Amino acid sequence: MLRISLALAALLVIAVAPFVVTDPYFQQVMVIFGIYAIFAVALDILFGFLGVHSFGHAAFFGGGAYVCGILMETYGVSFGLALVAATLFSAVLGFLIAIPALRMRGIYFAITTLFCAEVVRLVVTNVPDVTRGVMGLTTPMPSFPGVPYGYETAVFYYITFAILVLACLLLERFRVSPLGRSFIAIRENEQLAASVGVPVFRIKFYAFGVSGGLAGLAGAIYAPFIGIISPDLLSPTYSAMGMLMVVVGGFGTIYGAIFGAFMFSVVTEFFRAAAELRMIIFSGILIVAIIFMPRGVLTPLVEYLRRPSGKDKAGLVTRDEAA
Amino acid sequence: MELDIFLQQLLNGLTIGVGYALVAGGLAAIFGIMRIVNFAHGEFFMIGGYALYYAMAVLGLPYFAAGPLAVLAVVAVGYLVQRLTIEPLMEADPLNTLLVTFALSLFIFHSVVVVAGSSGRNIDTPFEDVITLGNVILTEQKLFVMLGGLLILGALAVFLAYTPIGKQMRATAENRYAATILGIDVRRVDRFTFGLGIGLAAVAGVLIAPITPLVPAVGASYTLKAFAVIVLGGMGSIPGAIIAGTGLGLVEALTAGYLSSAWKDGVAFVVLITVLLTRPTGLLGKGGAH
Amino acid sequence: MTHLFQAFDITKRFGGLVALDKTSFHVDEGEILGLIGPNGAGKSTCFNVVTGTLRPTSGRIELMGQDITDAPPFVTARLGMARTFQHTTVFPQLTVRENIEAACYLRAKAGLAPALLRTPGYRADQASLDAAVDVILRTVDLKQVEGSRAKGLPYGYLRRLGIGIALGTDPVLLLMDEPAAGLNPTESLEYAKLARRLRDSGITIVIVEHDMKVIMNLCDRIVVLNYGKKIAEGRPDEIRSNPLVIESYLGKSRDETEADHA
Ligand SMILES: Nc1ncnc2c1ncn2[C@@H]1O[C@H](COP(=O)(O)OP(=O)(O)O)[C@@H](O)[C@H]1O
Ligand SMILES: [Mg+2]
Numbered sequence: 001m002l003r004i005s006l007a008l009a010a011l012l013v014i015a016v017a018p019f020v021v022t023d024p025y026f027q028q029v030m031v032i033f034g035i036y037a038i039f040a041v042a043l044d045i046l047f048g049f050l051g052v053h054s055f056g057h058a059a060f061f062g063g064g065a066y067v068c069g070i071l072m073e074t075y076g077v078s079f080g081l082a083l084v085a086a087t088l089f090s091a092v093l094g095f096l097i098a099i100p101a102l103r104m105r106g107i108y109f110a111i112t113t114l115f116c117a118e119v120v121r122l123v124v125t126n127v128p129d130v131t132r133g134v135m136g137l138t139t140p141m142p143s144f145p146g147v148p149y150g151y152e153t154a155v156f157y158y159i160t161f162a163i164l165v166l167a168c169l170l171l172e173r174f175r176v177s178p179l180g181r182s183f184i185a186i187r188e189n190e191q192l193a194a195s196v197g198v199p200v201f202r203i204k205f206y207a208f209g210v211s212g213g214l215a216g217l218a219g220a221i222y223a224p225f226i227g228i229i230s231p232d233l234l235s236p237t238y239s240a241m242g243m244l245m246v247v248v249g250g251f252g253t254i255y256g257a258i259f260g261a262f263m264f265s266v267v268t269e270f271f272r273a274a275a276e277l278r279m280i281i282f283s284g285i286l287i288v289a290i291i292f293m294p295r296g297v298l299t300p301l302v303e304y305l306r307r308p309s310g311k312d313k314a315g316l317v318t319r320d321e322a323a
Numbered sequence: 324m325e326l327d328i329f330l331q332q333l334l335n336g337l338t339i340g341v342g343y344a345l346v347a348g349g350l351a352a353i354f355g356i357m358r359i360v361n362f363a364h365g366e367f368f369m370i371g372g373y374a375l376y377y378a379m380a381v382l383g384l385p386y387f388a389a390g391p392l393a394v395l396a397v398v399a400v401g402y403l404v405q406r407l408t409i410e411p412l413m414e415a416d417p418l419n420t421l422l423v424t425f426a427l428s429l430f431i432f433h434s435v436v437v438v439a440g441s442s443g444r445n446i447d448t449p450f451e452d453v454i455t456l457g458n459v460i461l462t463e464q465k466l467f468v469m470l471g472g473l474l475i476l477g478a479l480a481v482f483l484a485y486t487p488i489g490k491q492m493r494a495t496a497e498n499r500y501a502a503t504i505l506g507i508d509v510r511r512v513d514r515f516t517f518g519l520g521i522g523l524a525a526v527a528g529v530l531i532a533p534i535t536p537l538v539p540a541v542g543a544s545y546t547l548k549a550f551a552v553i554v555l556g557g558m559g560s561i562p563g564a565i566i567a568g569t570g571l572g573l574v575e576a577l578t579a580g581y582l583s584s585a586w587k588d589g590v591a592f593v594v595l596i597t598v599l600l601t602r603p604t605g606l607l608g609k610g611g612a613h
Numbered sequence: 614m615t616h617l618f619q620a621f622d623i624t625k626r627f628g629g630l631v632a633l634d635k636t637s638f639h640v641d642e643g644e645i646l647g648l649i650g651p652n653g654a655g656k657s658t659c660f661n662v663v664t665g666t667l668r669p670t671s672g673r674i675e676l677m678g679q680d681i682t683d684a685p686p687f688v689t690a691r692l693g694m695a696r697t698f699q700h701t702t703v704f705p706q707l708t709v710r711e712n713i714e715a716a717c718y719l720r721a722k723a724g725l726a727p728a729l730l731r732t733p734g735y736r737a738d739q740a741s742l743d744a745a746v747d748v749i750l751r752t753v754d755l756k757q758v759e760g761s762r763a764k765g766l767p768y769g770y771l772r773r774l775g776i777g778i779a780l781g782t783d784p785v786l787l788l789m790d791e792p793a794a795g796l797n798p799t800e801s802l803e804y805a806k807l808a809r810r811l812r813d814s815g816i817t818i819v820i821v822e823h824d825m826k827v828i829m830n831l832c833d834r835i836v837v838l839n840y841g842k843k844i845a846e847g848r849p850d851e852i853r854s855n856p857l858v859i860e861s862y863l864g865k866s867r868d869e870t871e872a873d874h875a
C-alpha cells in the first residue's frame with residue numbers, strides 16, 4: 001500500500017508541477033532533470049541490475065543527441081521520427097561497443113568502454129561537414145502543432161516525464177520478473193547465474209543495446225531542447241555525470257538514479273551563479289558519498305520499503321542486523 | 324628532403340613520447356603496486372603545468388626554480404588526495420576506487436577551469452636557441468625535455484633497484500599479501516607509490532608545458548593516452564610503460580606528419596582497442612592481475 | 614543399455630599440471646554415485662569440466678546421448694545438469710526466496726513482453742513459479758527464513774541454499790561438490806537424508822564427499838580418483854576392500870574420519 005500511495009503521489013506531483021512552477025527558468029531545470037533521470041535510469045540498467053560498469057555512456061547520450069540534431073537540422077526530419085532514429089542508433093552503437101567490451105573483465109572493461117566513447121567523440125569532432133565539429137551543432141526547436149508560443153517547455157516536460165514514468169514502470173515490472181531476477185543474479189554472482197542456466201553474455205549484450213538506446217533517447221530530447229550541442233557531450237565528463245547520479249542515489253533501485261539526477265540538476269541549481277562550481281560541488285559530493293555511503297543515499301531507504309513483510313518466523317537475527 | 328621530414332617528426336615524437344613515458348610510468352607504478360586504476364592521473368600532469376605557470380607568472384620565479392617547486396606542490400596535493408580518498412577505500416570494492424578517481428578527475432579539472440579559465444596559457448621557455456642538424460631543427464627546450472626526462476627515468480630505475488623503499492615497492496608489486504607477511508608496511512609503500520606516481524606526472528607537466536599550449540583539457544587527454552600506454556606495456560610494468568609511451572609519441576608524430584594531425588589522437592585508441600582484443604595482457608610483459 | 618551421463622577419456626591440463634588424466638566414468642539414471650579421492654585429486658575439476666565451466670583439454674562428454682563436450686554452463690544447465698559449488702555460492706544481496714527465484718530462470722515460460730504487460734498468461738506462470746519456489750524452500754528446509762538476506766545467514770543455511778539454487782533448474786542430474794564440508798555430524802546426516810529424498814523424487818546424483826561413513830552408506834556406486842586418474846570403481850563394499858584404494862586413500866582417510874567422530 002505504502003508503495004502504491006508513494007507512486008500515485010509522485011505521479012500527481014509530476015502532473016501538476018508545470019502549473020505550480022511557472023517560472024520559465026525553473027521549468028527548464030525540471031526538463032533537464034527529467035532528461036538526466038532517463039539517462040541515469042538507462043545507466044542503472046547496466047550498473048545496478050547487471051553489475052556491468054560502463055565508463056563510456058556519454059557515447060550513447062551524445063550519439064543520440066547528434067543523430068537527432070543532424071536529422072532535424074540538416075534533413076528537416078520531424079522531432080518524433082528523429083527521436084526514434086536516435087534511439088535505434090544508440091541501441092545499435094550499444095551492441096557494437098558491447099562486442100569488444102564484453103570480452104573484457106574488470107578494469108579492462110572500464111577502459112574499453114571509456115575508449116570506445118572517445119573514438120565516437122573523435123569521429124564527431126573530426127567530421128565537421130556533418131557535425132560542425134568543435135563549433136557545435138545548432139538544433140531547431142521542434143514545432144508542436146497546436147501549442148501556443150511560449151509553451152514548448154511544458155511540452156518537452158510532459159514528453160520527458162511520460163518517457164521517464166513509462167521506463168520506470170516497465171523496469172520495475174521487469175525487475176520482479178524471472179528475467180529481471182536473472183539480471184540481478186548476474187550482478188550478484190556471474191558464475192552461479194550461468195550454472196543455473198542464465199545466458200550471461202547474451203543478456204549483457206541485449207542490456208547494452210537497451211541501455212544505450214534509452215540513453216540515446218535522453219540525448220535526443222536534450223539536443224533540440226538545449227538548442228546547441230558540441231562534442232563535449234561525448235566526453236568522459238558526461239559518462240561520469242551519469243555514473244555519479246547512479247552512485248549518489250544508489251545502484252539498482254531505479255529511484256536512486258532519479259534521485260541522483262535530481263541532486264545533479266535541481267539541487268545544484270542553487271549554485272547556478274557560477275555554472276562551473278556545480279561540477280566541483282557535485283564531484284565533491286560524489287567523492288564523499290563513495291567513501292562514506294558506498295551504497296548510495298537512497299538505496300538503504302528503498303530496501304527498507306521493499307523489505308519482505310516481516311514473516312521471518314524463525315526470528316533469525318542475521319549477522320547484518322546484529323552488527 | 325624526405326628523410327629530413329622523417330627525422331624531424333621522429334624528434335618531435337620522441338619529445339612527446341618522453342612525456343607519455345613519464346606520465347604512464349607513474350600510472351603503471353600506481354596500478355602495479357596499489358592495484359588502483361587512477362583515472363585522475365593526467366590531471367596531475369595538467370596541474371603540474373599550471374603550478375609551473377603560476378610560480379613563474381605570479382611569484383616571478385625563473386623556470387628552474389619554479390619547476391621543482393611546482394612538482395613539490397603537486398606531490399603534496401597528491402599525498403593529500405591519497406590519504407583522504409584512496410586510502411580509506413583500499414579494502415573496499417575496486418569499483419569504488421575507480422569511481423573515486425573518476426570523480427577526482429572531474430573535481431580537479433573543473434577546479435582548474437574555475438581558477439584559471441579554460442583558455443590556454445603560454446609558459447615562457449628559458450631556452451631560446453635552436454640547434455640545426457642539416458635541415459632538422461631541434462629547439463633547446465625539446466632537447467632539455469628529452470635529456471631531463473631520460474635523467475628522471477634513469478634515476479627512477481636506480482631508485483627502484485637499490486633503495487630500501489624501492490625494493491619494498493617491487494616486493495609489494497610482486498605479491499601484496501606476501502609483502503605484508505614479510506613485514507613490509509604496505510600502507511607506507513602505497514602512500515609513497517602514489518606520491519611518486521603523481522610526481523612523475525607533475526615532472527612531465529613541468530617539462531612539456533612550455534612546448535604545448537596548456538589548457539585544462541590536456542589532463543583528460545593524457546589520462547587516456549597513459550591508459551593506452553600501460554595496456555600496451557602490460558598493466559603495471561614500469562619499463563613496459565616507458566617503452567610503449569615513447570613508442571606512442573613516435574607513432575603519433577608520424578601520423579600527424581604523414582596522415583593528418585586531427586586524427587593523431589585516434590592512434591592511441593586504435594592501438595589500445597586492438598591490443599585489448601588480441602592480447603588482453605599487453606604486448607610487453609606478462610601483465611597484471613585481472 | 615545407454616547411460617544417463619558418460620565421460621570418455623577426459624583430460625584437463627592447467628599448464629604443466631594434469632588435473633584430470635584420461636578419466637572415463639558414467640552415471641546411471643536413478644543412482645547416487647560417489648566421487649571420492651584425496652585433496653587435489655581432480656574432483657572439483659571434473660565437475661567444472663563436465664558442466665562446461667572449464668573446457669576439457671581432450672575427451673568427450675555425453676548427457677542422454679547428446680554430445681555436450683563444448684557446451685557452456687548455461688547450456689548444460691538447460692539440458693538438465695545442475696551443480697553445487699565446493700565453496701559456498703549464493704546471491705548475497707538477495708533474500709533466500711529471491712535466491713531461489715533467480716535460480717528458476719529456466720522454469721519461467723513467459724517471455725519479456727508478457728512480463729512487462731502483466732498478461733494473464735504471465736500471472737499464471739508466476740503463480741506456478743511461486744509454487745515451485747515454495748516446494749524447493751521446503752525441500753531444503755529454508756521456508757522459515759525465506760525473507761532473510763542470504764548475506765549473513767549461518768553457514769549451514771547457506772550450504773542448503775546452495776542446493777536449493779541448483780534445484781531451481783529442475784535438474785535431471787545433480788552434481789554436489791562436498792555439500793557437507795564444514796558441517797557438524799548431525800547436519801551431515803541431514804544431508805544424506807536430503808540426498809536420498811532427492812534421488813527418490815527422481816533426480817540422479819553425483820556427490821563428492823570426504824566422510825567415508827556417509828559415502829559408504831549413501832552411494833550405490835563409487836568412483837575413486839587419484840592424481841586425476843580413475844583408480845577404482847564399484848559398489849561401496851568393493852571399494853572398501855580394494856587394495857589400491859586403501860593404499861592411496863582410504864586407509865589414511867578412514868582413520869582420520871573415525872578419529873573425528875570419536
Ligand atoms: N583453475 C585452476 N588453475 C590451475 N590449477 C588448478 C585449477 N583448478 C584446479 N587446479 C589444480 O588441479 C588439481 C585438482 O584440483 P581439484 O579439482 O580442486 O581437486 P579436488 O577437488 O579433488 O580437491 C589441483 O592440483 C589444483 O591445484
Ligand atoms: Mg574440490
